[in-house]
Amino acid sequence: GAVVSQHPSRVICKSGxxxxxxxxxxxxxxxxxxxYRQFPKQSLMLMATSNEGSKATYEQGVEKDKFLINHASLTxxxxxxxxxxxxxxxxYICSASGLVTAWDTQYFGPGTRLTVL
Amino acid sequence: QKExxxxxxxxxxxxxxxxxxxxxxxxxAFQYFMWYRQYSRKGPELLMxxxxxxxxxDGRFTAQVDKSSKYISLFxxxxxxxxxxxxxxxxxxxGTSYGKLTFGQxxxxxxxx
Numbered sequence: 001g002a003v004v005s006q007h008p009s010r011v012i013c014k015s016g017x018x019x020x021x022x023x024x025x026x027x028x029x030x031x032x033x034x035x036y037r038q039f040p041k042q043s044l045m046l047m048a049t050s051n052e053g054s055k056a057t058y059e060q061g062v063e064k065d066k067f068l069i070n071h072a073s074l075t076x077x078x079x080x081x082x083x084x085x086x087x088x089x090x091x092y093i094c095s096a097s098g099l100v101t102a103w104d105t106q107y108f109g110p111g112t113r114l115t116v117l
Numbered sequence: 118q119k120e121x122x123x124x125x126x127x128x129x130x131x132x133x134x135x136x137x138x139x140x141x142x143x144x145x146a147f148q149y150f151m152w153y154r155q156y157s158r159k160g161p162e163l164l165m166x167x168x169x170x171x172x173x174x175d176g177r178f179t180a181q182v183d184k185s186s187k188y189i190s191l192f193x194x195x196x197x198x199x200x201x202x203x204x205x206x207x208x209x210x211x212g213t214s215y216g217k218l219t220f221g222q223x224x225x226x227x228x229x230x
Binding site: 006034042044105109110113 | 158
């Protein structure tokens with residue numbers, strides 16, 4: 001099956017710093033990538049949808065200036081958490097999709113655990 | 118009211134039992150239905166997907182959709198300890214929501230030997 005990787009798997013940073021998380025589709029071209037966050041014992045909440053070469057579409061309530069998303073190529077999308085604060089501590093998961101229909105399967109990365117001190 | 122409701126459990130069953138996991142939804146636009154399995158500290162893994170009412174079987178897993186009642190189920194037969202995970206239902210619809218998934222809260226399942 002299709003493989004999606006994320007880097008880093010875990011990051012601890014100080015409050016006020018910025019953190020970049022990479023999401024890569026290893027064996028297919030991802031025209032669309034999705035970014036989710038997941039709090040302990042809760043479900044995945046979609047943050048934004050990004051299409052290669054276009055600006056990301058953010059869900060209501062997600063600050064686009066705080067969560068910068070770049071989808072520069074068909075295999076790489078990055079999420080940068082700017083000026084991170086303890087409340088941004090969460091599990092961030094990306095998924096990648098290779099087609100444009102709702103039928104398409106989203107392949108999920110292993111997630112990145114962010115802890116902001 | 119959440120668009121997708123899923124009993125969070127936790128659910129604990131003995132090995133070999135039949136497990137039933139359920140979700141209800143309120144958005145009539147949902148057309149595609151999926152079940153994902155998520156192990157602790159890992160990303161979700163797709164188990165089943167379907168778009169029509171009725172049953173779909175894959176090995177020990179059966180997905181059931183009842184669009185008239187807005188209700189979906191996942192059955193696991195002959196459950197194994199390796200099935201212990203969180204199970205998430207997910208749905209998507211057409212139009213501008215193409216490709217976007219709405220997840221249930223997830224049900225924590227433990228299968229004990």
